[in-house]
Amino acid sequence: MGRNEYLCDCNVIHPKVVEQVLKKMPSSTTFEHLAKFYKLLGDPTRVRILFALDQEEMCVCDLANVLHMTKSSVSHQLALLRENRIVKMRKSGKEVYYTLDDDHVVKTFEVGLLHISHKD
Amino acid sequence: MGRNEYLCDCNVIHPKVVEQVLKKMPSSTTFEHLAKFYKLLGDPTRVRILFALDQEEMCVCDLANVLHMTKSSVSHQLALLRENRIVKMRKSGKEVYYTLDDDHVVKTFEVGLLHISHKD
DNA sequence: ATTATAATTGAATGTCTATTCAACTGTCAA
DNA sequence: TTGACAGTTGAATAGACATTCAATTATAAT
Numbered sequence: 001m002g003r004n005e006y007l008c009d010c011n012v013i014h015p016k017v018v019e020q021v022l023k024k025m026p027s028s029t030t031f032e033h034l035a036k037f038y039k040l041l042g043d044p045t046r047v048r049i050l051f052a053l054d055q056e057e058m059c060v061c062d063l064a065n066v067l068h069m070t071k072s073s074v075s076h077q078l079a080l081l082r083e084n085r086i087v088k089m090r091k092s093g094k095e096v097y098y099t100l101d102d103d104h105v106v107k108t109f110e111v112g113l114l115h116i117s118h119k120d
Numbered sequence: 121m122g123r124n125e126y127l128c129d130c131n132v133i134h135p136k137v138v139e140q141v142l143k144k145m146p147s148s149t150t151f152e153h154l155a156k157f158y159k160l161l162g163d164p165t166r167v168r169i170l171f172a173l174d175q176e177e178m179c180v181c182d183l184a185n186v187l188h189m190t191k192s193s194v195s196h197q198l199a200l201l202r203e204n205r206i207v208k209m210r211k212s213g214k215e216v217y218y219t220l221d222d223d224h225v226v227k228t229f230e231v232g233l234l235h236i237s238h239k240d
Numbered sequence: 241a242t243t244a245t246a247a248t249t250g251a252a253t254g255t256c257t258a259t260t261c262a263a264c265t266g267t268c269a270a
Numbered sequence: 271t272t273g274a275c276a277g278t279t280g281a282a283t284a285g286a287c288a289t290t291c292a293a294t295t296a297t298a299a300t
């Protein structure tokens with residue numbers, strides 16, 4: 001979409017607040033990248049894949065067995081994670097082995113797990 | 121969906137790896153909660169809202185102006201964040217003021233911003 | 241060569257979801 | 271009480287997306 005000055009249907013109530021916050025806001029593309037990163041973690045299957053890969057390097061069949069899912073389904077998700085440089089692959093014979101390619105995933109996990117544990 | 125033992129269409133290749141990883145895997149519901157948390161952060165509008173609220177407490181109109189969006193659209197997203205205890209609200213006269221209700225959001229932001237800055 | 245297995249891929253499908261639109265509630269001011 | 275404004279809400283729509291299915295590639299073994 002991109003910004004559209006005419007989309008907003010109401011007036012500013014606290015001009016100073018709006019001005020100050022606008023000054024600090026990063027660019028739209030920054031937020032899009034950020035949201036894309038979180039969205040990649042925002043699926044049960046992908047989170048489980050990443051958690052598993054954080055334990056050990058694994059091939060697709062083993063991953064599928066751990067997750068109780070089809071190879072195809074797992075492979076689709078791995079492709080998505082690969083395209084976004086969150087996992088990387090290594091071929092060996094018939095198998096393809098995956099590992100985490102992003103240090104931040106583990107750190108994000110820690111915070112995320114902390115978050116959900118603090119829920120009644 | 122829930123787990124289905126018969127969904128997997130391939131054999132285990134490294135039994136020890138699968139066994140070890142399965143041992144460490146948290147429950148399905150844990151992963152669902154985790155994914156839900158990340159999914160909430162996985163939208164450009166919501167990330168911008170949360171970033172703005174991390175700067176200052178804001179009412180809906182001001183937020184809409186900062187984001188260049190309609191009140192309705194912002195309100196819908198705020199409701200979602202409210203239901204999931206990520207923001208909280210305070211009424212004052214005609215206005216409703218929102219603030220962050222989750223310490224982990226800020227920490228998650230730090231990691232996320234670090235992640236996207238490490239991209240070529 | 242042929243068969244079997246590991247993995248990927250594209251299309252199709254059904255579900256989820258962000259925004260829009262219109263109607264509505266609640267509060268303040270005249 | 272009437273009008274204006276802040277905000278919410280439900281339904282509708284259009285786009286995104288996770289899984290399935292079928293076909294395909296690539297490697298290894300017989």
